[in-house]
Each structure stands twice: as C-alpha cells, then as structure tokens.
Amino acid sequence: MRLLYTTAIHAYTFFIRCAAGAGVSKAKKWVAGRRRWRDKLPVNPDNRKTAWFHCASLGEFEQGRPVMEAFKEKHPGYRIVLTFFSPSGYEVRKEYSGVDAVAYLPPDTPRNANRFIRQIQPDIAFFVKYEFWFNYLHALKSHNTPVYLVSGVFRKQQHFFRWYGGWFRKQLEAFDKFFVQNTASRNLVEEIYPGKALITGDTRFDRVYAIARQTEPFPAVEAFKDGRMLFIAGSTWPAGEAVILPSLLKHVKAGNIKLVIAPHEVGEQRIQTLMQKLPEEAVRYSKAGDDFPQRHILVVDSIGILSHLYQYADIAYIGGGFGVGIHNTLEAATFGVPVIFGPNYHKFQEAQDLIDEKAAFPMATSEAFSKIMAALVTDYSKRSDAGKRAHTFVSRNKGGTALILDSIIVR
Numbered sequence: 001m002r003l004l005y006t007t008a009i010h011a012y013t014f015f016i017r018c019a020a021g022a023g024v025s026k027a028k029k030w031v032a033g034r035r036r037w038r039d040k041l042p043v044n045p046d047n048r049k050t051a052w053f054h055c056a057s058l059g060e061f062e063q064g065r066p067v068m069e070a071f072k073e074k075h076p077g078y079r080i081v082l083t084f085f086s087p088s089g090y091e092v093r094k095e096y097s098g099v100d101a102v103a104y105l106p107p108d109t110p111r112n113a114n115r116f117i118r119q120i121q122p123d124i125a126f127f128v129k130y131e132f133w134f135n136y137l138h139a140l141k142s143h144n145t146p147v148y149l150v151s152g153v154f155r156k157q158q159h160f161f162r163w164y165g166g167w168f169r170k171q172l173e174a175f176d177k178f179f180v181q182n183t184a185s186r187n188l189v190e191e192i193y194p195g196k197a198l199i200t201g202d203t204r205f206d207r208v209y210a211i212a213r214q215t216e217p218f219p220a221v222e223a224f225k226d227g228r229m230l231f232i233a234g235s236t237w238p239a240g241e242a243v244i245l246p247s248l249l250k251h252v253k254a255g256n257i258k259l260v261i262a263p264h265e266v267g268e269q270r271i272q273t274l275m276q277k278l279p280e281e282a283v284r285y286s287k288a289g290d291d292f293p294q295r296h297i298l299v300v301d302s303i304g305i306l307s308h309l310y311q312y313a314d315i316a317y318i319g320g321g322f323g324v325g326i327h328n329t330l331e332a333a334t335f336g337v338p339v340i341f342g343p344n345y346h347k348f349q350e351a352q353d354l355i356d357e358k359a360a361f362p363m364a365t366s367e368a369f370s371k372i373m374a375a376l377v378t379d380y381s382k383r384s385d386a387g388k389r390a391h392t393f394v395s396r397n398k399g400g401t402a403l404i405l406d407s408i409i410v411r
Contacts (some may be wrong), residue, residue, distance in 0.1 A: 001167040002110075002134070002135075002138075002167075005134055005135075005167075006108075006109055006110060006135065009107055009108050009109055009135075010107075010109065012107075013107045016030055016031060017031055020032075026086075026087050026088070029087035029090075029091065030086075030087050030104075033087065033090060033104040034104045034106055034107070037103070037104060037106045038115065038119065040103055040104075041101070041103055041116070041119050041120060042079075042081060042100060042101035042103075042120070044079065044120075044121065048077065048078065048079045049077060049078045049079070049123040049411070050078065050079050050080075050081055050120055050121055050122045050123055050124075051068075051071055051075070051078045051079070051080050051081070051122065051123065051124050051125075051126070052080075052081045052083070052120060052122035052124070052125045052126070053067070053068050053080065053081070053082050053083070053099070053125075053126045053128070054082075054083045054084075054085075054105060054125070054126070054127050054128065054131055054133075054136075055082070055083070055084055055085075055089055055128045055131070056084070056085045056086055056089065056128070056129070056130060056131050057084065057085065057086035057088050057089035058086075058088055058089045058092055058093070059327070059328065060089070060128040060129050060130070060131070061082075061084070061089055061093055061128075062204050062207055062328060063128050063129055063150060063151040063202065063203050063204050063207075064082075064126065064128040064150055064151075064203070065098070065207055066203045066204075066206040066207045066210070066400075066401040067126060067150055067203055067401055067404055067405070068080060068082070068098060068099060069098055070401050070402070070405050071405065072098065072099075074405055075410055078123070079100040079101075080098075080099040080100050080101075081099065081100065081101045081102075081103065081120050081122070082096065082099040082101070082102045082103075083102075083103050083104065083105040084102070084103075084104060084105065085104075085105050085131070090102065090103075090104055092303060092304070105133070105136075108133040108134065108135045108136055109135060110135050110138070110139075112135075113133075113135040113136045113138070113139040114139050116136070116139075117136070117139045117140060117143055117145075122140070122145055123145065123146075123410075123411055124145065124146050124147075124148075124408070124410060124411070125140055125145055125146070125147045125148070126147075126148050126149075126150050127147065127148070127149050127150070127175075128149075128150045128151060129149075129150070129151050129152060129153060130152075130153070132168075132171070132172075134168075134171045137171055137174035137175075138171070138174065140174060141173070141174040146176045146408070146409055146411075147174050147175050147176055148175065148176060148177050148178075148179060148404070148408055149175055149177070149178045149179060149180075150179050150203060150404065151179065151180075151181055151200070151201075151202050151203050151204070151400070152178050152179060152180040152181065152185060152189075153180065153181050153182070153185050153347075153349065154180065154184070154185040154188040154189060155184075155185075155188075155347075156188065160172065160188075160192070161188060169192050172189075172192065172193065173193070175193075175196065176196075176409070177196055177197075177198060177407060177408070178193075178196055178197045178198070179198055179200040179400070179403075179404050179407070180197055180198070180199055180200070181199070181200075181201055181202050181349055182199065182201075182349050183199060185197070185199075186198070186199050198403070198407060200400035200403045200404050200407075201397050201399070201400040202330075202349070202350055202397070202400065203400045203401050203404070204328065204330050204350075205330060205394055205397045205398040205399075205400065206398050206399070206400060206401040208307070208328075208330040208331050208333070208334040208394060209334055209394055209395065209398045211307050211308065211331070211334065212311070212334040212335055212394075215308050215311050216308055218305065218308060218309060218312070220285065220288040220292055221260070221285075221298070221309055221312050222312060223292045223293050224258065224260070224292040224293065224295060224298050225258060225312050226258070226292075226293040228257070228258045229256065229257045229258070229314045229315075229377065230257065230258050230259075230260065230312050230313050230314050230315075231248060231251070231257045231258070231259050231260070231313070231314065231315045231316070231317070232260045232261075232262065232309060232310060232312070232313040232315075232316045232317070232332070232337075233248070233259070233260065233261045233262065233316070233317040233319070234262045234306050234309075234310070234316060234317065234318055234319060234327070234331070234332065235262065235263075235264040235306065235318060235319040235320060235327035235328070236261060236262065236263045236264060236317070236319035237263070237264055237319050237320060237322065237323055238273075239322035239323060240317070240319045240320070240321060240322045240323075240342055241261075241274070241277070243322065243342070243363075243365065243366050243369055244317055244340075244366070244369050245277065245278075246366055246370075247366060247369055247370040247373050248373075249278075249279070251373060251377060252279075252296050252297060256377050257314075257315075257377065258295075258296050258297075258298075259296065259297045259298070260297075260298045260299075260300060260309065260312075260313075261274065261278075261297070261298070261299050261300065262299075262300035262306045262309065263299075263300075263319075264319055264320070264327065266300075266301050266302060266303055271284065271299065271301045274299060275299060278297055278299070279297065281295060281296055281297060282295075282296075282297035282298070282299055283295045283297070283298055283299070284298075284299050284301045285298060285299065285300045285301055285302060286301050286302060306331070307328075307331040310331055310332040310334075310335045310337055311335050313332060313335065313337045314337065314383065314387075315337065315338055315340070315373075315376050315377070315383065316332035316337045316338070316339050316340070317339070317340045317341065318332065318339050318340070318341045319341075319342075320341075320342070320344070321341040321342020321343055321344050321345055321362070322342040322343070322344065323344065324344065325344050325345070325347055325348060326341045326342065326344065326345045326348055326351055329341065329348070329350060329351055329354060329360065330350055330394060332390070333354060333359060333360075333390035333391065333393060333394050334390075334391065334394040335391070336387040336388060336390055336391035337387055337390060338359055338360065338361070338376060338383060338386035338387050338390060339354065339359070339360045339361070339390065340360070340361045340362075340363060340369065340372055340373075341360065341361075341362055341363075342362070342363065342364065343362060343363070343364040345362055353393065354390060354393060357389045357390070357392075357393050358385075358386060358389055359386050359387070359389040359390035359393055360386075360390070361376075361386075
C-alpha cells in the first residue's frame, strides 16, 4: 500500500509540473519553491535542538502560530523550522520572524522524507489540522521523534474510518498525541488509539484573542470610517461578491454604511477587475489620502492587515462560503462583530458554533443576504447583541495553546 501511495504522490507532482509548464501561476511557485530544496534548508551549526512545524497553508499557519510562539517562549533553546505545502501560505509567511527558518515541504516520497528528516533533525514535530503525509510520518517514527497533531478535525467520511482504511489508520500510530477540536473527533480517534486524543479546541481562538488585545491602529481606515457604520467584506472571492455587492451598494448609496472590501487575492489584475465592478468613488487602500473621510468604498489591496481592520467593523462578511469553504470568522468575532457567510461552512466547527450562539448568519442567495443586512443595519440591539455573543464565544474558547504545551513531551 505504501508503494501505491508513493506512486500517487509522484503522479500528483507530475501533474503539478505540467500545470507549471502550462503557465499556472500557483503551480509555478509550487515547483520553483521546491527546486534544489536541500540547498535551501537551514543549517544547524550550533547543533541546537529543533522543533518542526508543518502547515498546509495560511489558515493552518494561523492555528499553528500560537503553539509555535508559546513553544519558543517556553523552550528558547530550540530552533523552529516551519514548512508549508501551499504557495499561498509560504509566499505570505516566508519572512515570518517568529521562527528560525521557513521552507516548502518537499513532495512526500520515501527518499525526500528521509533526506529531509536527516537534514533538519527534528527533536519534536507538529502537524497542523489536516496534514497527514505518510512517508514523513514513517520517517519520523523511524527516528523515534515525538509527533503531535494540532487543532485536528476528524470525520467519519475520512478514509481513516472507511472499510478500506486499515493502512491509513495504521499510519496514525506515528502520532504521540492528537490535539483535536471537538468531541466527535476525539471519539473517532479513541476508537482506534485509546488514550491518544485530547480536546484542546481550535488554537486560532488564542491567536485572534491576542490580536484583539495587541492590535495596532490604522489611521487611514479610521479616517475613512469617520464615525459611520462600517461593513467589512473580508477574504472575498468573485462568487461571493456577486451575491453581496448588489445589496451592499444600495446601502452605501443610501448612506447607511461605509464599505471596506478586502479580497482574498490582491494581485493587480484581481484588484482592477474588482474596481471595475464598483462606483467611481471607490478608492484603493494604497491610495490613502486626505479625501478618505469623503469616500464611501475602500478596497484593501495589501495583505497582512485584515485581521486588524476588523476592530473598526460593525458588521462583517467572511468570504469563501461560495467556494471550498469559508475563511477565518474568528478574526472578526473576537472584536465583537457579527459575521455573515455563504453556504459552505459545514466543515468549520467554529462557524456552526457561532450560528448556534446567534452571532453569525449564513446565507446562500442575494435575497437572503439582503434580509440579514436589513435586520442588522436597522436594528442596533440585534447587531449589538450578536456582536457581544461573538466576543464572548471567542473569550470562552481560548486556552487551547496552554493545554497543548502542558501535554507534550519535550526532550
């Protein structure tokens, strides 16, 4: 079975290379970032102990980040190596100063896995949420390296729990502990490996709670808001924009709100396309000027600031719900902001919990979005109550990072 799995990895890598050859931007970055990967890995001249954290992309990084930072503070003698699978994570965080080195994870073949482990020599390893690379897990187990899963989520539909999943279940034996988000995940793991699962929740709660306590001011956005009700549409994609923009532009025109749109991708072509859908008065964040208080629509064309901008929001829409899944709802919720998102939220426990708390409002059509907007914009008590519930929810669920750090074995 391992041979079949490795063959699939080779096939996947081949198709990514084909896509890169065809000019697909993300695939080109994926391939280029892994070229001569051994030469790019960090050296360890002082022979320091090493903690390896692996994240698929940016969302998983935000879950792993609190643990990385807390680990570094508690164990300052360790160096930390951070790897990404996706360019969307690596490109944004390749200069992250909280670790000693950032790199791409080489394709999961036995040869790559063994070379990688021998070169960085991890004394402890953390995989975040969904990352299960079985040749790497096998190599780590061969080196007797403790391995932990952070903010894991398991579902019955995963191959681990299917009739054909015996080999995959066996690979999970490499993990010393599964730090999972909910009871359902713990129960699934405990059926296979009793005593190995611990509910620690989603470590993003710790991250967003810290952001709210340490946030920095953004004078340009504060000037733009100018004391008015502010709606932030964060991490948006074209499919979601098509649903929400008609209603939002009506509210802007009526003077009910000011609008900030922060698209998930901020390449020049994407920004230009979005600007063409907006009235001429719309302005880009990079063009901040003295006329900001007179503007009514602001497009954020830079990365890394959205989580801080939510401090100015009165209502937020979180993008991704008309695609593979919503982005980070907690970044807005921690500031006491009610959130709205599209229909593809069911794989995200925090989204369902926010709905149950009456702090979030899912929708699937422009009509449904308009009704939610009408209620939140005109009813202060409803908007305020939802925001308070959102903030309380985040505060109540923080603390997972400390529980993880108390539960790991550090040699």
